[in-house]
Structures are given as structure tokens and as C-alpha cells.
Amino acid sequence: MPRLVVSGGRIGNAPPPGARRIDLAGRCVLPGLNDAHVHFPTWSLGLRQVRLEDVPSRSEAVALVAEALPAVPPGGWLRGLGWRDAGWTEPPARGALDAVAPDVPVALMSRDYHSLWLNSAALARAGGDLEAPGGVVERDEQGEPTGVLRENAAWRFRDRHVLPSLDEMVEASREGLRVAASRGVTAIHDKDGWLGSLEVFQRLHERDELTLRVWQSLPAERLPHLRALGLRSGFGDDMLRVGYLKLFMDGTLGSATARLLDGSGVEITTREQLEEVVREAAAAGWPVAVHAIGDAANRAALDAFEAAAGAWRPLGLRQRIEHAQLLDDAELPRFEETGVTASVQFSHAPSDRDLADRLWEGHRGAYAYGALIERGARLANGSDAPVEELDPLRGIAAGVLRTLDERPAWRPEHAVTVEQALRATCVEPAWLARDEHRRGRLVPGMLADLVVLDRDPVSCPPHELRDIRVLATMVGGSFTHVSDDPFLGICDES
Numbered sequence: 001m002p003r004l005v006v007s008g009g010r011i012g013n014a015p016p017p018g019a020r021r022i023d024l025a026g027r028c029v030l031p032g033l034n035d036a037h038v039h040f041p042t043w044s045l046g047l048r049q050v051r052l053e054d055v056p057s058r059s060e061a062v063a064l065v066a067e068a069l070p071a072v073p074p075g076g077w078l079r080g081l082g083w084r085d086a087g088w089t090e091p092p093a094r095g096a097l098d099a100v101a102p103d104v105p106v107a108l109m110s111r112d113y114h115s116l117w118l119n120s121a122a123l124a125r126a127g128g129d130l131e132a133p134g135g136v137v138e139r140d141e142q143g144e145p146t147g148v149l150r151e152n153a154a155w156r157f158r159d160r161h162v163l164p165s166l167d168e169m170v171e172a173s174r175e176g177l178r179v180a181a182s183r184g185v186t187a188i189h190d191k192d193g194w195l196g197s198l199e200v201f202q203r204l205h206e207r208d209e210l211t212l213r214v215w216q217s218l219p220a221e222r223l224p225h226l227r228a229l230g231l232r233s234g235f236g237d238d239m240l241r242v243g244y245l246k247l248f249m250d251g252t253l254g255s256a257t258a259r260l261l262d263g264s265g266v267e268i269t270t271r272e273q274l275e276e277v278v279r280e281a282a283a284a285g286w287p288v289a290v291h292a293i294g295d296a297a298n299r300a301a302l303d304a305f306e307a308a309a310g311a312w313r314p315l316g317l318r319q320r321i322e323h324a325q326l327l328d329d330a331e332l333p334r335f336e337e338t339g340v341t342a343s344v345q346f347s348h349a350p351s352d353r354d355l356a357d358r359l360w361e362g363h364r365g366a367y368a369y370g371a372l373i374e375r376g377a378r379l380a381n382g383s384d385a386p387v388e389e390l391d392p393l394r395g396i397a398a399g400v401l402r403t404l405d406e407r408p409a410w411r412p413e414h415a416v417t418v419e420q421a422l423r424a425t426c427v428e429p430a431w432l433a434r435d436e437h438r439r440g441r442l443v444p445g446m447l448a449d450l451v452v453l454d455r456d457p458v459s460c461p462p463h464e465l466r467d468i469r470v471l472a473t474m475v476g477g478s479f480t481h482v483s484d485d486p487f488l489g490i491c492d493e494s
């Protein structure tokens with residue numbers, strides 16, 4: 001019978017005297033699951049918001065808003081997210097929301113986070129000041145705002161009027177931590193640094209409430225402040241560390257702003273600018289994570305990392321491209337050559353398949369995870385929650401099966417194996433966070449971060465991957481989640 005010893009928060013060699021014994025009855029134990037790309041406070045807040053994913057019409061979206069209105073505290077906002085109007089016959093418009101919410105301000109973020117749908121009470125908060133460079137304010141024939149803002153106009157409105165308070169984020173993240181633990185998550189790479197998540201996590205950590213390990217991003221434009229403070233990547237402790245700088249090369253698939261080799265899309269950062277950022281960041285001790293969706297954006301990002309390699313490679317900085325969604329064949333081997341990690345989201349492939357078939361018709365290298373691994377790339381898997389659910393097992397199933405509904409696999413030639421998906425979820429994110437010597441394997445001396453599953457993903461039939469349940473989660477030798485499955489008896493023993 002295989003046995004795992006946990007002692008002093010780490011995997012041990014021999015059980016200490018008086019050790020408590022837990023019989024897992026043949027269940028499967030794996031290193032803890034990571035989410036290498038998550039907007040944790042935003043996702044946590046989303047757990048309480050109106051969710052409009054897969055809502056098929058405007059009227060059904062409005063009905064969900066009406067249902068949620070009574071729970072809005074006096075003076076508060078009704079926030080929602082997840083709508084996609086591609087198949088709607090009526091476009092999003094403020095009038096439809098005003099009919100059910102004449103007084104409470106309503107702000108509904110689209111699924112790709114690039115459009116904001118507001119009612120008149122919300123629009124009134126801006127006093128007519130809606131325009132922003134790089135943004136779109138949709139207007140009717142009379143020149144009045146329809147209630148839909150896009151790109152910079154959406155983000156500016158959100159940042160000025162709709163952002164949650166720090167207390168709201170802390171409160172929501174407390175619940176988020178419970179849900180994450182129930183899904184086997186022991187570590188995350190957070191992307192909400194711009195929103196203040198470092199302070200959110202610090203507050204939780206001060207009260208001993210932080211139950212997963214955090215590798216925190218900060219916006220690249222804060223580099224001068226970090227340099228002034230003398231703060232370098234890795235500062236923090238076992239649970240919470242500042243890790244890397246984040247910036248954007250281009251837009252997204254959903255809003256048709258991804259930058260493609262055919263010249264379409266939006267360029268947010270040029271190749272030269274990124275090279276400069278990578279050099280300056282390296283000089284100050286920081287790796288960079290750059291969002292790149294389109295094939296042109298990915299090529300430019302790899303060019304920049306390569307051009308600046310003399311500055312960062314000798315320091316061993318762990319650079320990464322976030323998403324790497326559409327790649328020209330020429331770029332596939334370049335991840336291995338440059339040593340840049342592809343930080344991908346397996347679940348995006350089945351979620352985006354219809355959109356990708358339409359907008360990227362004829363492009364073979366979309367969501368080409370299997371091909372990337374074949375060409376030697378290091379892949380880390382995340383969810384981009386709240387864009388997808390924070391649920392690594394779902395991501396693993398998506399990577400292997402390339403479908404999450406009843407349809408056949410989408411571009412199965414780009415599937416990964418279960419072992420590859422687990423490696424991208426349990427091992428590589430730990431490497432990115434410079435934790436390969438203490439996380440990602442269950443051998444003596446490593447931190448006791450693990451998950452107990454009801455079956456072994458490697459040996460179970462592939463169609464069962466979507467049914468695997470998390471029975472327990474442990475971080476640093478303490479259980480952060482124990483399911484009510486009676487067989488374990490973890491709670492009864494002492």
C-alpha cells in the first residue's frame with residue numbers, strides 16, 4: 001500500500017511519533033492544482049453577480065437583472081458579467097434595462113471584458129463624460145448614448161464609477177478561496193494587480209485566511225515605483241509573493257481586436273516597446289508576462305524577448321506570453337528556442353470554437369496546444385477566470401477532449417495528453433514561480449500541497465475526465481477543503 005508522510009507542512013520520510021493516519025481507500029493523490037492565469041478578486045466578485053454566460057437573448061438577460069434587483073443594497077450597483085450578443089436579435093441598450101431598473105445603476109460587462117452595457121441611472125454617474133481615446137461610445141440617431149461602451153471607454157467608465165471597494169474585494173475573495181479549495185486549487189498566478197489584489201491578499205494573509213499560494217502580477221507601468229522601492233520579483237513569503245510585470249500586445253478574439261499577420265486588429269504595445277520594457281524590467285529583477293492573442297502579436301512578443309535575451313537570460317528570469325492563442329507555424333518552435341513559456345487556457349479552445357471558426361477561418365494554428373508541446377514549448381495552464389470558471393480539472397478535460405459539450409472534439413490534432421495537461425497544471429506553474437524545488441512533486445522535502453481525487457485521471461477512461469471530483473485539498477500540510485464524502489473520515493480522526 002503506497003504511503004505518503006506529511007510532517008511540518010512538507011512531505012516527509014517517516015511518520016513522526018503520534019502521527020494521524022488517513023486511509024484514502026485507493027483514491028488518487030496528485031500535487032496541488034495551479035491556476036496560472038486568474039483574476040482572482042474579479043472572479044470572486046463574479047460569484048455574487050448576475051451571470052449572463054450563454055444567455056440567448058436580450059430579454060432573458062434583462063429578466064435575470066430584474067430577478068437580482070431586490071438583493072442590491074441601498075445606494076449600491078447591480079453588477080453583472082458574461083453577456084455575448086452575437087446571436088441576439090435585439091442589441092443591448094439602456095432602454096431595456098431602464099424598463100426594469102429605472103433607479104438602481106446597472107453595469108453589465110461582456111464576456112470578453114471589452115464592452116460594458118449600462119442603464120440610464122448608471123450613465124448619469126458620468127455626467128456626459130463618456131468618451132475616451134481608443135474607446136467607442138455607441139450612439140443612436142439623435143446622438144444619445146445607447147448604453148454600450150467599448151474598449152477604453154468601457155474600462156474608463158468602470159474604473160471611475162463601478163470598481164468595487166477594497167472591503168468588497170476582501171469579503172468576496174474570502175468566499176472565492178473556499179470555492180477554489182473545493183476545486184483542488186493550491187496556488188494561483190493572479191492578474192488583478194492593477195486592481196489592488198496584492199492588498200486584498202495581504203489583508204487576508206494578515207488574518208491567516210489566505211489558503212492558497214499567490215504569485216502576483218503588477219502592471220508594467222509601475223516599474224519606476226518598484227525600482228524606487230528596490231522591490232524585486234520574489235519578494236514575499238511562502239504564501240504570497242510579488243512575481244512579474246504584466247502588459248498587453250493586442251486585443252482579443254471576441255472583440256476582433258487581436259492583431260493578426262493580415263494587418264487587422266489593434267496594436268497596444270509595439271515590438272520595440274516590449275523589448276524596452278523587458279530590458280528595463282530585467283535590470284530591476286522582474287520577469288514579464290505579456291498578453292498576446294493574434295499571430296502578429298505573438299511574433300512581435302517573441303521577437304522582443306529574443307532581442308532582449310542578453311538582458312534577462314543570464315538572470316534566469318521566467319518570461320511568459322499569456323494566451324498565445326493564434327500562432328503562425330513559424331512561431332511554434334520559438335517558445336523552446338527563446339525559453340519563453342506559453343501561459344495558455346485549455347478551456348478557451350472549446351469555449352471559443354465557434355468564434356474562432358468564424359473570425360479566424362483558415363488559420364490552422366489556433367489554440368495549438370498539442371503542436372506547441374510537440375515543438376518543445378513549456379506550457380502552463382490557467383482559466384483566465386472569470387472568463388472561464390476557475391476549475392483546473394475542467395481545464396484538463398478541455399485540453400485532452402477539446403470539447404466541453406456534446407459536440408465532437410474541436411481540432412483534435414491540437415489535443416494534449418492527460419500527462420501533458422497535468423504537467424501544465426501541477427508542475428510548470430510552480431516552475432514559473434521559481435518554486436520547482438519545493439512544489440509540483442510529492443517527494444520528501446517538498447511542500448505538502450496536494451489534492452485527493454475520486455479517481456486517477458491518467459488511468460480512467462477519457463470520457464470520465466469531466467466527472468472527476470475533488471475529495472480533499474491540502475496546502476502546506478493543512479486541509480483547506482474536505483468533501484462530505486463519508487469514506488475519507490478525515491474530520492473524525494484526531
Ligand SMILES: [Zn+2]
Binds near residue numbers: 384
Ligand atoms: Zn486574463
